[in-house]
Amino acid sequence: MIALLMRDLRLAMRAGGGFGLGLAFFLIVVTLVPFGVGPETGLLARIAPGILWLGALLACLLSLDRILALDWEDGSLDLLATSPLPLEGIVTMKALAHWITTGLPLVIASPLFAVLMSLPGAGYAPLVLSLLLGTPALSVIGTFGAALTVGIKRGGLLLSLLVLPLYVPTLIFGAEMARRGAEGADTTTPMLMLAGISAGVIALLPFASAAVLRVNLR
Amino acid sequence: MNLNALWEYANPLKFMRTTERALPYFWVAAVVCLVVGLVWGFFFTPDDFRQGSTVKIFYLHVPSAMMAINIWVMMLITSLVWIVRRHHVSALAARAAAPIGAVMTVIALATGAIWGQPMWGTWWAWDPRLTSFLILFLFYLGYIALWEAIENDDTAADLTAVLCLVGSVFALLSRYAVNFWNQGLHQGASLSLDKKENVADVFWFPALVSIAGFVLLFIALVILRTNTEIRARRMRALLARERLG
Amino acid sequence: MELEVSELSVARGGIPVLEGLNFRLAAGHALILRGPNGIGKTTVLRTIAGLQPPLAGRISLDRETMTYAAHADGLKATLTVEENLSFWAAVFGTGGIDAALDGFALRDLRARPAGALSAGQKRRLGLARLLVTGRPVWVLDEPTVSLDVEAVAMFVRAVRAHLAGGGMALMATHIDLGLDEAAVLDVGPFRARAAQEDHFDEVFL
Known part of the structure; x- marks a missing residue:
């Protein structure tokens, strides 16, 4: 399974692997927002946690259809399914690879983007922590969506339609935690809820992803 | 009653024969209940002392909102039956119910907006219940879109069933998340079977009739649509067999 | 093993496309399935490889004993030949890839990205994967597509070596491989x- 993870990471790093695309997309979103709402610092500071969370979520969404579709097209998925690896493990590794190549860079870069959005000083640590806790859930839920739509040609739009409603709880608790942090309020409750969602999703959703993948392969 | 006998109706032909015989009765009952409930509610109940006659949209709003949720629950149950017992009728019933549920959600949202305008002074507010219904509508859309996108019927049935299961969990999570995110304007539950003191009897009886009307209407529509799906499914199977020669 | x-x-x-199919394949033997296009050989x-459930019937060996190769080779264009093979060796938990590189004359190409290979070379790499899986039953769907005569001979040598080691091979192919010891099964009659009368029943047809 480690071999699968290493292969996916290596593929992402090689030409055309799409590593960094999410980050660039995140930067563009953060750049465009002030053009849309005006450059007033107070307003930007107030909406910063929400915009940063939304940007991270959309950046994640952007690369979801690559998680399984490429392996489906070239037949690797058939071969992986007949290999000794359990499908549950395969989808977990796929989600982990997606998180390392998309989610983790967003978490690391988020303080820089927060500067652009004039986030108040108290908000940095909660923002980074909320993204660190929340982005794994985004990757795992996204992998479920990718597994559902893997057999559909041009399933990208459908994938978004299926995955975005599933992102609602994660977004609410993540953005709430970042917002409370920026206002200097107590972040414990949303943090625990966010961590709970991530843990639950990581523990349970791979079984659903593997089940739908098995259906799609037959 | 022998519960096992119920599974006989999982046979498409048996299901169609039985339900089509019952269908006219459901139509008549639905129309009677709806007409009685709505006319009674609209014209023969007193105006609310605070809300005036706007309160009467309640006879559309509450039943449609209840149906929007209950139809999803029904889809969840039929999806589970499909996963566990592989009865095609069950999967097709879930497929048939989804657009009805989506329309009920839209009716609940629209009547809510029309009611909310004079009451709260706004067509839309990010009230937790309104927001939850909007999210529920998105779940319906995704579910319907997934059915439409997949060519193989059994594959589509399996995938949508899993989506319905996972979606139910996330819909519940969203409900709590939304409550946490914004405490709203909505009045508490105004209608429940055990706490009828919430609303006066004069409002309550026509509301019950109109809820019964919505349920019967749903049953009639879902029977009609399920039978259509069964026939469409059979036609696709016949065409596929013809192609194979 | 059988x-x-x-x-x-x-x-x-x-x-349903095929029904009532019966055959036995003993260790050290190969079986070639034949039949017109669309009859259901791939299915x-x-x-048998365990990718889809049968409608009815029994397959005596577990899917864990099989390795499957089809039209798509599962190669990653940006990985080198060596990386592609090493990945599958790691997934199947087997050792070196040297035998596979030699068996399909890929040693000189080992550092080349798979995307830069010709169609025939890609196919050779796809077949070389069979050698690193270490599984006894090869399930092959049109293994010789886009191979030249020399490469087909390479493939036949690899199959013979596999059979000699107690392996089995089950394949669907249209061309004459020159693998004379293999049994042939025409699936046409199956x-x-x-359905004779039209029950509109649990399954739709």
């Missing part, structure tokens, strides 16, 4: 017949 398939029925897209092979 692969025994009894009364196997398979469906494609919900429609049978996918079913085509599923339409």
